[in-house]
Amino acid sequence: MRPEDSDYYRARAIEERWLMKDAGESKIADIHARLASEYDALANRLELGDQFTDKLFQSACREIN
Numbered sequence: 001m002r003p004e005d006s007d008y009y010r011a012r013a014i015e016e017r018w019l020m021k022d023a024g025e026s027k028i029a030d031i032h033a034r035l036a037s038e039y040d041a042l043a044n045r046l047e048l049g050d051q052f053t054d055k056l057f058q059s060a061c062r063e064i065n
Contacts, residue, residue, distance in 0.1 A: 006043040013039035 013036040020032035 006046040009039045009043035009046065013037075013043070 016032045016036035016039060020029045020036065023029035023032055
């Protein structure tokens with residue numbers, strides 16, 4: 001997986017949630033929860049960008065044809 005792949009960030013979010021569960025202190029668990037949330041946000045942005053790019057590409061193809 002590459003960092004520009006949303007699956008990469010989803011996997012990182014899952015890892016952070018596991019680390020959150022294993023954290024011995026609540027402050028550390030909170031940090032892992034925040035990181036998981038940020039990784040999910042990055043994945044969402046990439047997926048929305050991919051959808052936008054796909055729509056833009058389809059629109060351009062219709063204009064060309």
